[in-house]
Each structure stands twice: as structure tokens, then as C-alpha cells.
Amino acid sequence: MAREDILAMKAVEVARLHVIKKVISGELRQVEASDLLGLSDRQVRRLVGRVKREGDRGVIHRSRGRVSNRAYPDRLRRFGTG
Numbered sequence: 810m811a812r813e814d815i816l817a818m819k820a821v822e823v824a825r826l827h828v829i830k831k832v833i834s835g836e837l838r839q840v841e842a843s844d845l846l847g848l849s850d851r852q853v854r855r856l857v858g859r860v861k862r863e864g865d866r867g868v869i870h871r872s873r874g875r876v877s878n879r880a881y882p883d884r885l886r887r888f889g890t891g
Contacts, residue, residue: 816865826868829853829860 818826828845831837832853837845843853859867 816869818865818869822868822870825856826860826865829856829868832857833861 825846828837828842832839832842839850839853839857842848843850846853848856856868861867
């Protein structure tokens with residue numbers, strides 16, 4: 810039995826995935842989806858392509874789980890600036 814990965818998604822991402830899947834299936838046009846999601850037509854087109862290539866993971870933000878570029882190094886956070 811194949812193991813499926815569990816994806817943690819925000820409610821916004823779940824709603825976005827639902828609309829994008831409707832576009833892929835032909836139930837909704839890209840222009841209608843862009844109005845529903847508050848995105849540009851081009852961004853919807855890019856999301857559709859990403860979901861086709863990567864699956865459900867395509868709607869999750871790329872920066873999730875990464876350390877911020879503005880984060881202080883661990884040694885400064887641990888010991889403070891004193």
C-alpha cells in the first residue's frame with residue numbers, strides 16, 4: 810500500500826486549491842477564478858500550471874518552513890547582546 814504524504818494547509822490554501830481544481834476540470838474559467846481568488850489572470854494561470862506539475866503541494870507557499878532572511882543567528886538569540 811502506497812503511503813500518501815499529509816499536507817498541512819491553511820484555510821486560504823485549501824479554498825485556493827478547490828478553485829484551481831475547478832479550473833483544471835473545466836467547471837470554471839481562469840477569469841472567473843481570478844475574480845473569486847482576488848488574483849490576476851496570469852497568477853491563476855501560473856497556479857494551474859504548478860498544481861498540474863506538483864499536485865496539491867503547488868498551492869502551498871514556497872517559503873513555509875524556511876528561516877527568515879532577517880532572522881538573528883542562533884548564538885545572538887540564545888545569549889542576547891550583552
